Amino acid sequence: QTTMRISISTAQNSHQGVAIDTFAKEVEKRTDGRYKVQTFYNGALGGERESIEAVQLGTQELAFSSTGPVPNFVPETKILDVPFLFRDKAHARAVLDGPIGQDLLAKFDAKGFKALAWAENGFRHMTNSKRDVRAPEDLKGLKLRTMENPVHIAAYKGFGIITTPMAFPEVFTALQQGTVDGQENPLPVIISAKFDQVQKHLSLTGHVYSPCIFVMNKATFDKLSAQDKQAFIDAAKEGTRANRARVDEDDAKGVADLRAKGMTVIDDLDKSKFVAALAPVNAQFEKDFGKANLDKIRNYK
Amino acid sequence: MSIVMISTMALCFALSISVAVSIGLASILGIQVANASMLIAVKEMFGAINKFPLAAIPFFILAGNLMETGGISRRLVEFAKSLVGGVQGGLPMTCVLTCMIFAAVSGSSVATTFAIGAILIPALIKHGYPTSYAAALQATSAELGVIIPPSIPMILYGVSAEVSIGELFIAGFGPGLLISGALMLFVWVYCKYKGWGKHDGDGRMPFGRALLQAGWALLMPVIILGGIYGGVFTPTEASAVAVFYALVVGMLIYREIKPRDLAAVLKKSAMSSAVIMFIIANAGLFAFLITRAGVPDAIGRWLQEVLQTPALFLLGVNVALFLIGMFIETSAAIIVLGPILAPVAQHFGVDPVHFGLIMVVNLALGMITPPFGVNLFAACTVARISLDRIVGHLLPFVGVILVCLLVITYVPQLSLFLRDLVYAR
Amino acid sequence: MKPLFLHLERWSTGASMALACAMLGVAASLGMFQILMRFVFEEPAEWTEVLIRFSLIWMVFLAIPMAFRQGAMVSVDVLYRWSPPPLRRVLDWVVCVAALILCAVLIWWGFDYARRGGVQTMAGLESLSMFWAYLALPVGGLLSIPGIVGNLLDPRRQELETAQ
Ligand code: NA
Ligand code: NA
16 A cells, blocks of 8 residues: 655645545545545645645655646746636636646646646635725725735736735734735635634625646656556546535635625626726736637637 | 654754754654655755744844844843842843733744843843853743734634634733743742842932933834834834844944944854754754654544543643644644644633633743753853753743643633633624 | 865855855845835835745855854753763764764755756746755755864864853
8 A cells, every 4th residue: 555645735624625635535445545645734744835846846746736836837827817817617617627727737747747637716806904895996005915926916916906925824913903905815715814803895806716736746646557547637536526516615605604704795896897907917918828828718618 | 753753863962963953863864764755854944944934033133133232232121120120030020021022022932032032141141140040031931922912823823723813812911911920920039039139220220211211222112013013014024123223223323333343243143043043944844754744643633532521631732732842843733733633622612712822822831841942942042051051940930831831721711801802702 | 284174164164154144134124125115115026025035044054154163053062061071072073973964965955956946936036946045055055064074173162162
């Protein structure tokens, strides 16, 4: 029996925990117990960037992570960070499960990874302590904590947001003290980080889709028999299924939960206004990523 | 593997190999035994110090040295002396009091050790206290850094165990005041018993004059606290503000720092920071290997099975955390154990916020228990003494914190009273 | 031979320490700059935090050669203090060899890490490869060797001398 390790940076009881728990169970079942996957939660083996790097170097066999740090390893995935690229979760899932997503998975091979499957964190939404955000004008001048992601930063600046990169452990206190006015994350992250305690206004902007990915060390994967390779891929697909079901469930419960905790939730904003406000930035993205490539994703049926 | 690592580390310590190298070598051997890749060694060392909140350590060290050279520390000590210096043992009491106030600025205990220790350890030595006593006192008082909010370990517990951070912060005030009070009472009694500090009050200024001459120095905590609570900067960035405030006051207002002093200050600060950060790097690698081997996980599960009543559970948890805290860095232990133990605590009817305080206080105690205690390393670096010499004077302090820990454990109201007042439920 | 080595060692350890001081100064200034850009100018820069982290890591690895040289690393030295001079000399050798083993790992695997980890770019500074951050490990290990050997040839125990 061979034991492998997989890690996430969130809790076991989360949309990511359910993904790796299902994956571990399926691998063991589908390989008749020849492979066992040991699961680590809460970033016990390091943050997302560290775990992806560990998989690349081969010091850890598997990792499940949001694609946050991935563009620094596989620049081609940057395109998925373009705001308002996906209409809804069904659209995003169809694209990633279809040929476009599979082509992107193949791009990982050259960097020492075997990318097994896409999963997700869901859509990112904005919260702040200043005002209700209903239209793009409301975003002007807000100090928003963002990830150090050039695509995100370019887009948010297009809204007139003062983008402020900040280490995640500092964000809660910074929001509480008003060092920054707001932040943007998927609902499960907003809930688990307790941001509702320090933020009054939530707008379901869904401005960026946040995919997750199962990655495996390429050399480790290549050593598997053809049958076991398929077993790992299928197990990852099962993990994705469980993950997406949980994200749907969390999204549905999340809004009610945050309202009950006293947040004002704007769920009926007109997204087309936000898209229109981003036109100049979008022109730049079309130059950087190729208009054809973006349209291929936007128009995918 | 864990056994091999711990015994190798102990052997290296005994051979007077430095703490950082001992931990590093033990980890390297652990990697060999586990037949894992040696890349883990360098990757985890780098990862352990590649964290922005850690920047507070070198910055507060630098600020502390600038405050010392620039005359801010001297004036602060004069001021403190004018307040409590009249009492026998007034200077160690001042140390506790200053740490308590500073803790409201800093979220880290190591940074507190450096910032306050750089001022008070030399002052205590000058007043005839043994160096080892000064270092032990400083290391212990600085624990308040993570118990009085803001606190990095509380944020880590809140996030990993899914508990309200705001409630944890509020709950920290009670235990923080208890520990401050107990420490002050203890140093007062201990100094009387030892006959130390009879001259703590000698040559002290009248309160008014001390206040006046320390004006710029006293403005520093005001600016830092005001800056954090006013949302100007984060607790980590506050350390950079401290550097520049100390530099400007020392150079332009007090005019005690000459440009040529700067090189010496930078050199001293870089060296102290490097020594402590190199230990943190090696300790991070060590903790990673222990975690990877599933040791904390196994301990958590075992506790869950063996301890059947709430009182026994809390006692068992405290004993286990105390032992774990001897070897593992506080943040790492909280990240791994928080999510395992918090649900068990809830199952026994223990409030998760109260439980968080127990974990934070207990693991903060780990910062002063040998062999791994970041506060000890920091205090030894400031006081320039070896680790073993601090132990004798340290034990009574560990005892005081243990008593406080028991009170915090079995009197939940101490933590929850303010919480319930603010978050009425 | 020994005077020449110590002369070269003084030069390399001193240069490394000077760079470490510069790194600390740079990091502190960037910290202040970060606050000014966000609070006063309302145009936060995304590259300051990453540069602060990496200058401090370089600071650590450039300053440990001097810490080794001056015997300033925190240690438990009961045995050393209780030992007669001949045994002390043996312990000096043990301490030296132990530090050299750790440095060997830092150099060999640190360089491998820099080379292999260098394919990723820095978050916040996309034009730079992580190679330049990881390089601190092997460079620090390499520069520590003269300091460690120098301390064996011409021992200094800053901890002991100042202890009381
Ligand atoms: Na604090
Ligand atoms: Na300890």
